[in-house]
Amino acid sequence: MKNILLKVENLAKAFTPGEMVWQNVNFDLAQGDFLYILGGSGAGKSSLLRTVASFEQPTSGQVYCQGVNFQNSSNADLMRSRKRISFIPQNLGLIPDLTLRDHIELTQLSLPLMDRVDHGTMQNYLQLMGLKDKWNKPVATFSGGEKQRVAILRALCKKCDLLIADEPTGAQDFEMTWKLMDLFVKLNLSGTTMLLATHDLEMVRRLRKRCAILRDGTFKVEERV
Ligand SMILES: Nc1ncnc2c1ncn2[C@@H]1O[C@H](COP(=O)(O)OP(=O)(O)O)[C@@H](O)[C@H]1O
Numbered sequence: 001m002k003n004i005l006l007k008v009e010n011l012a013k014a015f016t017p018g019e020m021v022w023q024n025v026n027f028d029l030a031q032g033d034f035l036y037i038l039g040g041s042g043a044g045k046s047s048l049l050r051t052v053a054s055f056e057q058p059t060s061g062q063v064y065c066q067g068v069n070f071q072n073s074s075n076a077d078l079m080r081s082r083k084r085i086s087f088i089p090q091n092l093g094l095i096p097d098l099t100l101r102d103h104i105e106l107t108q109l110s111l112p113l114m115d116r117v118d119h120g121t122m123q124n125y126l127q128l129m130g131l132k133d134k135w136n137k138p139v140a141t142f143s144g145g146e147k148q149r150v151a152i153l154r155a156l157c158k159k160c161d162l163l164i165a166d167e168p169t170g171a172q173d174f175e176m177t178w179k180l181m182d183l184f185v186k187l188n189l190s191g192t193t194m195l196l197a198t199h200d201l202e203m204v205r206r207l208r209k210r211c212a213i214l215r216d217g218t219f220k221v222e223e224r225v
């Protein structure tokens with residue numbers, strides 16, 4: 001039997017009392033699973049991913065990661081579980097005056113050595129993402145697509161069990177989108193569990209991965225779309 005990494009039970013969220021953004025969200029991710037969350041703009045993808053990653057609290061329901069209940073655990077347990085999760089937020093969270101190098105090195109410094117992805121692999125990612133020449137440049141000078149790749153690269157600094165990515169290719173051209181998707185598929189094949197949000201039905205169709213649809217506040221897991 002597969003090892004359950006993430007369990008989401010009856011999750012619901014209302015930013016305004018009584019106005020549910022989504023409810024009855026239930027799904028499990030086993031180690032090595034790949035799940036897309038597909039939904040239009042405003043469907044609730046980002047708020048759901050932030051809640052699943054424990055950056056926000058749900059209005060009701062529970063998230064368990066490797067058996068730790070995110071709604072009912074000590075800060076120490078929460079930190080320990082979060083260490084195994086990498087998150088690529090839609091709003092990137094970069095600091096404009098810092099260089100690409102600053103972003104990567106500060107992230108690496110915040111990680112114990114054993115949790116850092118090795119230098120050679122990081123160099124390969126830099127090359128793949130076309131960011132080598134930008135290493136010492138402040139991210140304020142980067143295009144939207146380049147900034148998004150910095151956020152991806154930063155998330156990939158950390159060895160993780162679960163990668164949660166919110167529209168990670170939303171600002172990329174066709175070629176870069178598929179380079180990145182190819183990388184995500186390879187990471188998944190090497191054992192990383194993937195949870196990705198997108199509004200791009202065509203991408204989900206091409207990739208032929210399991211998909212959940214978020215629409216009108218309801219969440220439904222489909223095998224294929
Ligand atoms: N922090 C917040 N405060 C109030 N409303 C929010 C907040 N975040 C999101 N919303 C609302 O929740 C709904 C879903 O937003 P979001 O999760 O960002 O959707 P998506 O990522 O699918 O576009 C939207 O109507 C949005 O305005």
Ligand SMILES: [Mg+2]
Binds near residue numbers: 047090166
């Ligand atoms: Mg969003």
